[in-house]
Amino acid sequence: xxxxxxxxxxxxxxxxxxxxxxxxxxxxxxxxxxxxxxxxxxxxxxxxxxxxxxxxxxxxxxxxxxxxxxxxxxxxxxxxxxxxxxxxxxxxxxxxxxxxxxxxxxxxxxxxxxxxxxxxxxxxxxxxxxxxxxxxxxxxxxxxxxxxxxxxxxxxxxxxxxxxxxxxxxxxxxxxxxxxxxxxxxxxxxxxxxxxxxxxxxxxxxxxxxxxxxxxxxxxxxxxxxxxxxxxxxxxxxxxxxxxxxxxxxxxxxxxxxxxxxxxxxxxxxxxxxxxxxxxxxxxxxxxxxxxxxxxxxxxxxxxxxxxxxxxxxxxxxxxxxxxxxxxxxxxxxxxxxxxxxxxxxxxxxxxxxxxxxxxxxxxxxxxxxxxxxxxxxxxxxxxxxxxxxxxxxxxxxxxxxxxxxxxxxxxxxxxxxxxxxxxxxxxxxxxxx
Numbered sequence: 269x270x271x272x273x274x275x276x277x278x279x280x281x282x283x284x285x286x287x288x289x290x291x292x293x294x295x296x297x298x299x300x301x302x303x304x305x306x307x308x309x310x311x312x313x314x315x316x317x318x319x320x321x322x323x324x325x326x327x328x329x330x331x332x333x334x335x336x337x338x339x340x341x342x343x344x345x346x347x348x349x350x351x352x353x354x355x356x357x358x359x360x361x362x363x364x365x366x367x368x369x370x371x372x373x374x375x376x377x378x379x380x381x382x383x384x385x386x387x388x389x390x391x392x393x394x395x396x397x398x399x400x401x402x403x404x405x406x407x408x409x410x411x412x413x414x415x416x417x418x419x420x421x422x423x424x425x426x427x428x429x430x431x432x433x434x435x436x437x438x439x440x441x442x443x444x445x446x447x448x449x450x451x452x453x454x455x456x457x458x459x460x461x462x463x464x465x466x467x468x469x470x471x472x473x474x475x476x477x478x479x480x481x482x483x484x485x486x487x488x489x490x491x492x493x494x495x496x497x498x499x500x501x502x503x504x505x506x507x508x509x510x511x512x513x514x515x516x517x518x519x520x521x522x523x524x525x526x527x528x529x530x531x532x533x534x535x536x537x538x539x540x541x542x543x544x545x546x547x548x549x550x551x552x553x554x555x556x557x558x559x560x561x562x563x564x565x566x567x568x569x570x571x572x573x574x575x576x577x578x579x580x581x582x583x584x585x586x587x588x589x590x591x592x593x594x595x596x597x598x599x600x601x602x603x604x605x606x607x608x609x610x611x612x613x614x615x616x617x618x619x620x621x622x623x624x625x626x627x628x629x630x631x632x633x634x635x636x637x638x639x640x641x642x643x644x645x646x647x648x649x650x651x652x653x654x655x656x657x658x659x660x661x662x663x664x665x666x667x668x669x670x671x672x673x674x675x676x677x678x679x680x681x682x683x684x685x686x687x688x689x690x691x692x693x694x695x696x697x698x699x700x701x702x
Contacts, residue, residue: 282311350394372393375393390467427490435458461484470482474495604658649687
């Protein structure tokens with residue numbers, strides 16, 4: 269590609285890129301110098317530039333567009349799907365001026381009114397619609413005429429005279445149906461989402477129905493756009509990364525600067541440090557029992573880690589269910605708690621036996637009581653872990669707070685405090701050290 273660019277052969281370059289997927293072109297651009305990239309863009313028509321930048325990150329695409337004159341910027345944006353155009357245009361300095369000059373000014377402005385977590389912010393206008401009552405021959409001609417304007421043709425979307433969504437027709441059914449017939453004869457009911465619905469719920473709905481594209485309607489059930497599979501995958505990926513960052517207590521991994529990145533993480537680390545102080549305080553209150561029965565210190569990390577591990581597992585299951593079905597998350601809680609109790613008893617028995625053997629080997633005076641302390645503490649700690657992992661995210665969800673902020677370090681710290689109190693409290697009670 270570099271040789272074709274340097275030869276400034278527009279025709280050869282266009283024919284070369286036309287055979288490549290836009291993603292592969294974007295990856296190939298990384299091997300070119302800034303001057304070679306500028307030369308490439310100068311040799312391409314605006315529609316081809318739009319096809320390429322649609323696969324870039326919005327900020328990166330905006331940087332490319334910024335280098336062009338206003339008229340070329342307008343033509344590139346006009347070549348993009350509605351959702352891609354809206355994502356990119358907000359990163360341009362001349363956003364308002366450019367929107368006013370676009371062919372689909374009303375559509376762009378409409379998309380920009382939605383919140384990022386609403387379906388409307390991600391809908392595309394790259395679809396073909398037909399009106400009930402059309403005969404098959406006229407419908408087929410319209411699809412053929414408009415096919416070059418859209419990327420997805422799995423379904424044709426059917427509306428009535430009021431533009432209310434009525435269903436879909438698969439392209440293969442349209443092609444196979446012979447005249448005389450009407451589009452009504454092959455229209456099938458199809459699920460849809462409201463433009464104000466939560467985007468995560470919409471993505472799950474697409475997955476449940478196995479759809480590659482789904483109708484987006486307004487409060488009057490009028491068709492205003494579609495949600496496509498590529499957008500759904502991007503959204504699902506972004507949400508997964510976002511939840512992972514929150515579970516790891518990372519507020520934002522997109523920050524590039526070292527100092528800014530450290531500053532964004534510091535508040536969470538300070539909070540976790542503050543929450544860890546009760547562990548040190550609680551441990552100091554049981555200094556006498558630790559000194560008298562030194563073997564207890566040997567099992568302390570085991571008690572603390574086990575509860576945190578179980579709580580993190582329940583947290584992951586709860587967050588996944590909350591994203592799909594809030595009611596099911598609570599119903600599943602009973603199973604999680606019972607599983608924690610059973611695992612706690614099993615782990616407690618095994619660890620209790622091991623602690624008894626080790627205590628006898630170390631010459632501890634009350635090996636049975638030590639093993640009993642370990643058994644009871646581990647059983648209770650593992651049993652209470654699912655309670656933290658279940659009810660904390662559910663409580664946050666009820667308060668309209670993202671439950672993913674119930675990060676694994678946060679819950680683990682709470683479990684550690686509880687574990688220390690349980691462990692050394694029972695040690696003090698059963699070993700008779702006061």
